[in-house]
Amino acid sequence: MSVELILNVAILAFSIFCYWFVGATTPPSSMPGIMSAADWPRLILIGLVIALSINIVKLLRESKKSAGAEAKKWRELFPPRFIVAFVILVAYSIILEYLGFLPSTFLFVMAFSALIGLRKISHLVLGALCSSVAIYVIFQILLQVLLPRGMGVFREFSIFLEGLF
Amino acid sequence: MDTFDLLRLGIDVVFTPLTLFFILIGNLLGVIFGALPGVSASMAVALMVPFTFKLDPVGSIAFLSAVYCAAITGGGIPAILFKIPGTPASAVTTFDGYPLAVRGESGRAMLVVLVSSAVGGIVSALAMLLVSRQLSELGLRFGPSELFAVACLGLSVLTSMDEERMVKTLISGLLGLFIATMAMDPVEGVPRLTFGFSYLLGGIPMIPVMIGMFAVSEVLKQVIRPTQIKSDKVIDFKRSRKWLSFREWWDLKMTMLRCSVLGTIVGILPGAGATISSFLGYSMEMKFARHPEEFGKGSLHGLSASETSNNAATGGSMVPLLSLGIPGGNAAAVMVAALMLQGVQVGPMLLKTQPAYLSGVFVSMVVTNVLMIFVAFGVALAFAKLMDIPYHFLGPLIILFASVGSFATQSNLTDVMTMVAAGFGGYLMAEFHYSPAALTLGLVLGDICENNLRRGVMIAGGDYWAMLSRPITAGLLLACAVFLALPVIRRILRGNRQAAA
Numbered sequence: 001m002s003v004e005l006i007l008n009v010a011i012l013a014f015s016i017f018c019y020w021f022v023g024a025t026t027p028p029s030s031m032p033g034i035m036s037a038a039d040w041p042r043l044i045l046i047g048l049v050i051a052l053s054i055n056i057v058k059l060l061r062e063s064k065k066s067a068g069a070e071a072k073k074w075r076e077l078f079p080p081r082f083i084v085a086f087v088i089l090v091a092y093s094i095i096l097e098y099l100g101f102l103p104s105t106f107l108f109v110m111a112f113s114a115l116i117g118l119r120k121i122s123h124l125v126l127g128a129l130c131s132s133v134a135i136y137v138i139f140q141i142l143l144q145v146l147l148p149r150g151m152g153v154f155r156e157f158s159i160f161l162e163g164l165f
Numbered sequence: 166m167d168t169f170d171l172l173r174l175g176i177d178v179v180f181t182p183l184t185l186f187f188i189l190i191g192n193l194l195g196v197i198f199g200a201l202p203g204v205s206a207s208m209a210v211a212l213m214v215p216f217t218f219k220l221d222p223v224g225s226i227a228f229l230s231a232v233y234c235a236a237i238t239g240g241g242i243p244a245i246l247f248k249i250p251g252t253p254a255s256a257v258t259t260f261d262g263y264p265l266a267v268r269g270e271s272g273r274a275m276l277v278v279l280v281s282s283a284v285g286g287i288v289s290a291l292a293m294l295l296v297s298r299q300l301s302e303l304g305l306r307f308g309p310s311e312l313f314a315v316a317c318l319g320l321s322v323l324t325s326m327d328e329e330r331m332v333k334t335l336i337s338g339l340l341g342l343f344i345a346t347m348a349m350d351p352v353e354g355v356p357r358l359t360f361g362f363s364y365l366l367g368g369i370p371m372i373p374v375m376i377g378m379f380a381v382s383e384v385l386k387q388v389i390r391p392t393q394i395k396s397d398k399v400i401d402f403k404r405s406r407k408w409l410s411f412r413e414w415w416d417l418k419m420t421m422l423r424c425s426v427l428g429t430i431v432g433i434l435p436g437a438g439a440t441i442s443s444f445l446g447y448s449m450e451m452k453f454a455r456h457p458e459e460f461g462k463g464s465l466h467g468l469s470a471s472e473t474s475n476n477a478a479t480g481g482s483m484v485p486l487l488s489l490g491i492p493g494g495n496a497a498a499v500m501v502a503a504l505m506l507q508g509v510q511v512g513p514m515l516l517k518t519q520p521a522y523l524s525g526v527f528v529s530m531v532v533t534n535v536l537m538i539f540v541a542f543g544v545a546l547a548f549a550k551l552m553d554i555p556y557h558f559l560g561p562l563i564i565l566f567a568s569v570g571s572f573a574t575q576s577n578l579t580d581v582m583t584m585v586a587a588g589f590g591g592y593l594m595a596e597f598h599y600s601p602a603a604l605t606l607g608l609v610l611g612d613i614c615e616n617n618l619r620r621g622v623m624i625a626g627g628d629y630w631a632m633l634s635r636p637i638t639a640g641l642l643l644a645c646a647v648f649l650a651l652p653v654i655r656r657i658l659r660g661n662r663q664a665a666a
Contacts, residue, residue, distance in 0.1 A: 007593070025358075027355060029353075030353065033626070035619050035622055037357050038357070040346060040619070041357065044339055044342045051335045051339060054332050055332050055336060077593075081389050082388065085385055085388040090585055092581075093568075096568075096578055097578050108564075112564065113557045115388065116560055118555075118558075127557075131561065135569060144212075145573045146573075147569065
């Protein structure tokens with residue numbers, strides 16, 4: 001079974017679940033003849049279920065014709081480099097809350113640059129430092145856009161920096 | 166006071182050294198702010214309010230409208246070069262701008278963006294000067310049912326975005342519409358499809374989804390296929406292979422004209438704005454195009470449609486502000502606040518008692534839109550320098566801009582996670598030839614569609630027929646049905662012909 005087919009079936013199942021869920025968790029309309037909170041999503045879900053069913057039939061036909069030759073495999077779709085890049089991105093979006101903008105951005109740029117192919121430690125450190133500071137100066141200092149402060153000692157460090165400018 | 170007197174008054178107001186200087190500065194800062202993801206056009210206007218204390222009230226609004234127009238245009242710069250929409254209104258610019266940049270035609274793309282923006286801005290300013298009152302009255306005739314029909318018209322493009330993969334595009338658009346429903350119900354005020362997450366109560370934010378779908382997914386693609394990275398050779402603004410010929414410009418005339426009119430009208434409508442205007446303009450031009458299949462692959466018409474429409478909406482949003490005292494959008498609301506800070510009473514009498522406001526804004530917008538071509542070109546050249554940075558620095562830098570852009574709107578870190586998730590989704594969609602553009606179209610228009618449908622039904626007392634048979638609504642819905650059905654019929658006919666052959 002191709003990845004695309006699995007995804008289509010998963011979305012179809014989720015759509016059917018949502019069709020039931022939205023009806024079960026929202027109250028009926030407060031006025032007779034007026035659309036309730038569930039009606040509009042249900043209308044869209046009906047369209048989505050029909051379109052997904054047609055697509056699934058098409059995908060099944062195609063997979064029979066080509067005997068799966070053209071279907072994308074998991075490894076081809078998610079090579080190790082992609083997985084590492086995605087993990088770095090997810091980790092960055094999580095640590096921003098704890099470490100604040102500057103430390104987490106410094107770590108993120110180092111890790112991502114290394115993944116893309118930069119090997120020299122000095123370049124990694126310098127590049128990460130310059131880009132973090134540049135973005136901080138543009139947004140936090142010049143444009144007064146509040147950036148994540150972090151928690152604990154990192155928060156105190158962020159507040160100290162903000163106080164300097 | 167006739168039009169000529171108004172014009173002379175506007176020139177007297179704007180062509181003073183101080184106001185001209187401020188308009189130039191506003192232009193430069195507006196383009197830069199617009200080009201920075203995370204600083205929306207209304208935010209740029211708000212940031213500039215303190216500078217207006219140095220100006221008189223008419224000069225203030227002239228200066229702020231310069232910032233607003235320039236910011237909307239500036240958003241197109243990163244959309245072309247990095248596939249990051251600088252402002253939400255530039256999301257559509259990424260569809261054709263980035264493919265052009267990848268082909269080494271970023272210079273051509275930038276020229277089309279700048280000239281189209283200028284044309285859109287100037288036409289809407291003209292409309293503002295000449296038929297401000299009439300346009301406001303037209304805008305007021307658009308109630309919920311008409312706005313619902315307008316949104317449907319925008320959605321009707323779904324069947325023609327990619328005729329070869331119609332079902333996949335439909336699925337993408339419907340997913341966008343569905344995602345837009347995951348929020349607090351707009352009428353009943355109850356949580357809907359939020360699964361207990363308080364974050365979803367405000368709805369899935371549009372900006373992180375757009376940035377993730379376009380910018381983050383692109384970086385993820387570049388990470389695994391480094392052979393595709395041709396940064397300093399192909400995506401080079403300065404070494405763009407060729408500029409536009411006279412014939413190519415001439416071909417764009419109707420696109421610019423139609424989108425200027427559409428953008429001005431959409432700008433006037435309450436609840437709409439530059440973002441919706443660019444989507445609608447793009448949808449409309451796809452219907453009129455001789456080669457709709459080129460849309461999304463680097464079509465100059467697509468690019469021009471997006472930028473003309475969003476800039477025309479800037480002038481449109483000023484129409485109800487000046488003639489009725491009702492702000493047409495967020496940026497116009499900030500301008501009202503700036504005027505009130507200076508003790509100006511904004512309302513329907515403003516134009517009668519002080520016509521200098523209308524003429525000052527008009528002349529300022531014309532000057533801005535002409536100046537903007539040169540200022541934005543300079544800023545674009547500076548941004549293009551970023552393309553010389555090796556991708557192991559540029560890739561993380563794009564993610565940083567994307568993250569700050571997603572975070573800055575609501576100062577909410579969950580938005581950064583949403584951006585990462587959208588990036589993953591955008592990557593999968595691109596790999597399997599679904600349409601991230603259709604998904605964002607659904608997401609942008611979903612809310613306006615549902616809100617207005619339900620309000621319209623409520624006003625009509627539950628009588629759907631009464632609501633849908635209003636003249637403007639019925640006309641727009643009929644056009645929508647034709648646009649939706651045409652590609653399907655064309656495809657069936659083509660299939661029959663092939664079977665017969």
